Amino acid sequence: MHQLPSHVKIIAALFFIFVSIATPISTWGAFIGYLIVILITAKVAKIPLFTLGKRALIEIPFIFFAILMPFFGKGEIVNVGPFDLYKDGIEAALSIVAKGTIGVLTAVILSTSTTAREILRGLERLKLPRMMVQIATFMLRYVNVISDEMERMKIARESRGFEATGIKHWKILATVAASLFIRSYERGERIHLAMLSRGYAGELPHEESRHVPLVRWAIALSAPLVALLILLITTGMDK
Amino acid sequence: MHIPDGFIDLPTSATFGAIAAAGIALSLKGARESLDEKSAPLAGLTATFIFAVQMLNFPVAAGTSGHLIGGALAAILVGPYVATLALSVVLIMQAFLFADGGLSALGLSIFNMSLLGVWVGYGAFLTARKVLPKQKTSIPVAAAVGAFISVPVAAIGFVGQYAIGGTATYSVTTVLAGMVGTHLLIGIGEAVITSLAVSAVIASRPDLVYGWKPTTSNLEIRKA
Known part of the structure; x- marks a missing residue:
């Protein structure tokens, strides 16, 4: 199986x-x-x-x-x-x-x-567009990295005595979302540049399908x- | 919580699956033009961000809390094409890896959230941006409008699918009232948080906000 x-x-x-x-x-x-x-x-x-x-x-x-x-x-x-x-x-x-x-x-x-x-x-063999497969591949690869990042930000907030209890804390949490986005995006940029410098031209290496x-x-x-x-x-x- | 298998009948699911596939194909084309290079990593990290941000809990009151859906937020930050792709990938992965949402109902969910939510939300954002004064402080306000609209619109999409091929016995008007009512409330939360998040991104990296093209003055070379 x-x-x-x-x-x-x-x-x-x-x-x-x-x-x-x-x-x-x-x-x-x-x-x-x-x-x-x-x-x-x-x-x-x-x-x-x-x-x-x-x-x-x-x-x-x-x-x-x-x-x-x-x-x-x-x-x-x-x-x-x-x-x-x-x-x-x-x-x-x-x-x-x-x-x-x-x-x-x-x-x-x-x-x-x-x-x-x-x-x-x-899914790739079932003709899911290659771009979608690549997006999903990156998501799988980095989902732990990004959630760890989020966890570290949470620990940082808590170590400063912050505790989210209600709507009045939304502004801080929204800022967290914003910096999480900036960090994710910047990481994406760095990865992209690193891949370009290793010869990436829009496709990931493929195994021959058996x-x-x-x-x-x-x-x-x-x-x-x-x-x-x-x-x-x-x-x-x-x- | 997404639509499970068997909740909407097979012909309807298949039809919306085809529409969702067409929408994704168009977005792939659009994304290729809007991103300067073939940039899968950026779209991939956007998908990761959406997945992660949906785990960020926003306390409401008395122990209840909610989370962002992120469709409008993604559309405003990275543009509607990439947002559609990223959200669709998130939904596909949730269905295949976590059994969250039926596999046969994927097309329905993608249509509601990645197409309707993103594009109607982004349209509302553009309209609001046009009406508001052309300055940086208008962008978070327009973002709130877009995010607010994006949530009930996705709910209406679901009710539409339910009306066409629903297998439950609740009347369509009951479902409409229930879904739209709750999602208007959720929309308010989504609007406030999206607006605050967009304004925080604008404050530090305005260049990363797709929906904000500052009126840049070209570099001027003056003679001494």
């Missing part, structure tokens, strides 16, 4: 997500199938369930949004315990939570089994194909 070429993995992930979005929530059996496919993939990729769960927490705000939905709306009403809920709302909420969760889990598996650098290389054997494609695409099969079978059963 970790060895699969990244562009193949990206395609497989997108394919899988598209299949899940295209599934109507009424065929709920399909979603259980998708979840099983995801868990098997995670198992094959040796990603601990705990990591998977922890990183999926990012989805929580939207779950709140979805939970409120059955309470507002119109149409058929169902009684669930002490609440009168709208049927359409329940279905739509389930659909949003199910599809959102599958999307997040897929993205988490993709990003845990692939290094950031590899994901960029994959041919991907069909077997690798088959392995990667097996997950979304199984999902597609599940979709076809479950909708077939409905009819």
